[in-house]
Amino acid sequence: MSKTLFDKIWDKHVITGEIGEAQLMYVDLHLIHEVTSPQPFDGLRSTNRRVRRPDLTFATMDHNVPTKDIFNVQDQMSKLQMDTLVQNTKEFGVPLASIGDDKQGIVHVVGPERGLTQPAKLIVCGDSHTATHGAFGAIAFGIGTSEVEHVLATQTIWQVKPKTMGIKVTGKLLKNTYAKDIIMGIIAKYGVSFGVGYAIEFYGETVENLSMEARMTMCNMSIEAGSRTGMVQPDQTTFDYIKGREQAPKDFEAAKNYWSQFYTDDESHFDETLTFDVSNLKPMVTWGTNPGMATPVDQFLPAIKDDNDANAYEYIGLHPHMKATDINLDYIFIGSCTNSRYEDLEIAANMMKGHHLAPNVTAWIVPGSRAIRNRAIKSGIAKVFEDAGCEWREPGCSACLAMNPDKIPAGKHVASTSNRNFIGRQGAGSRTHLASPAMVAAAGIAGHFVDITADEFV
Numbered sequence: 001m002s003k004t005l006f007d008k009i010w011d012k013h014v015i016t017g018e019i020g021e022a023q024l025m026y027v028d029l030h031l032i033h034e035v036t037s038p039q040p041f042d043g044l045r046s047t048n049r050r051v052r053r054p055d056l057t058f059a060t061m062d063h064n065v066p067t068k069d070i071f072n073v074q075d076q077m078s079k080l081q082m083d084t085l086v087q088n089t090k091e092f093g094v095p096l097a098s099i100g101d102d103k104q105g106i107v108h109v110v111g112p113e114r115g116l117t118q119p120a121k122l123i124v125c126g127d128s129h130t131a132t133h134g135a136f137g138a139i140a141f142g143i144g145t146s147e148v149e150h151v152l153a154t155q156t157i158w159q160v161k162p163k164t165m166g167i168k169v170t171g172k173l174l175k176n177t178y179a180k181d182i183i184m185g186i187i188a189k190y191g192v193s194f195g196v197g198y199a200i201e202f203y204g205e206t207v208e209n210l211s212m213e214a215r216m217t218m219c220n221m222s223i224e225a226g227s228r229t230g231m232v233q234p235d236q237t238t239f240d241y242i243k244g245r246e247q248a249p250k251d252f253e254a255a256k257n258y259w260s261q262f263y264t265d266d267e268s269h270f271d272e273t274l275t276f277d278v279s280n281l282k283p284m285v286t287w288g289t290n291p292g293m294a295t296p297v298d299q300f301l302p303a304i305k306d307d308n309d310a311n312a313y314e315y316i317g318l319h320p321h322m323k324a325t326d327i328n329l330d331y332i333f334i335g336s337c338t339n340s341r342y343e344d345l346e347i348a349a350n351m352m353k354g355h356h357l358a359p360n361v362t363a364w365i366v367p368g369s370r371a372i373r374n375r376a377i378k379s380g381i382a383k384v385f386e387d388a389g390c391e392w393r394e395p396g397c398s399a400c401l402a403m404n405p406d407k408i409p410a411g412k413h414v415a416s417t418s419n420r421n422f423i424g425r426q427g428a429g430s431r432t433h434l435a436s437p438a439m440v441a442a443a444g445i446a447g448h449f450v451d452i453t454a455d456e457f458v
């Protein structure tokens, strides 16, 4: 019987239960961080249970980590969460990448980087951007705190199988447009909830030509379309990325043969399909307070259609019909699990090379992991940022959600490579404009957004 990629992986993980009701699923990899793990560990302790498979569990610190003076955690809540993770992982024998550790970084960056994220796995984490790992052809989704406890104790999770949606991406990207523009373009077109109840598979020639980093960016933002799972079929690009990494399978050829069975047999088996053509896609920028409130950078901001739009405009301090390129910026932030990988930093650095930030623009460049940070220092990319006037920081979630000292002040506009532009997301009163690393870098130089597909940039 023909099956989709999602169906094939799902079927391999069902322990018991029927489709249509909750099924008990085996978990291959459980990633944890300091924010959503304290209660689950408390739960285990109070009922005298152990972590069933510490070897399939990996912890890192990311949300609360200061990116300047990393060991100097001022906020007491942050300190408590981080200290608690150290204690819990020690007590329960779970490997931890703590602050300063070579393996530390944002959970969705370090899983792939360590080679833990692999095709055909079922991967969970108490974090909504877990879909990032689906870029490897895995089923990966965020879970709630009580589910984290269940997985810790049993290495299984109860789930109702979602429907499947195939998004076929066609066409060749314009120079200086990226995966970030594709996913933002899709969400701008179809809205922030079209994916609710669906597991999305991105496919088509355009996706096949994307790097793993770019595929991760797309899958990462599936949740901003309402879908808990985004995925891409594993292929040679996937295998090449994993090969040689610390946790890559020892018998790599055997693993590759196994992984190669996982693809969608026939696209007609998706419950829903969409097609998105990128041939004329311009760089995308958000103007409002959800990721769907976005426009191509060469356009005017849209008219007010409803109260949501009116409220968004009021919060963000912009008005309809102004040019997107007239959005002036006070800050730029290059980081987050969407766009803080080496390739993202390299793209941004190429845009900044030989230029200086506009006066009054503050720039925070925050690599997604220590390994990326070290590599960027070695290759000279870090120096490009510093020469341009940017602050080159230590790895963590940073200003993506401002659970740490990196907060954008009230009323200030920030061009950000992250994934959410909700009210107060990057600091109380902060005004976020999401865009790709290339767009954010160019905006930092100009002091406002610019169309980087225009002749002077290509």
Ligand SMILES: CC(C)[C@H](C(=O)O)[C@@H](O)C(=O)O
Binding pocket: 035, 036, 063, 126, 127, 128, 129, 142, 401
């Ligand atoms: C803190 C955490 C639970 C949260 C999430 O689930 O996504 C955060 O990572 C975010 O991006 O909002």
Ligand code: SF4
Binding pocket: 062, 063, 106, 107, 108, 127, 129, 336, 337, 338, 396, 397, 400, 401, 418, 419
């Ligand atoms: S970088 Fe942002 S989106 Fe990603 S896990 Fe951290 S807070 Fe969440």
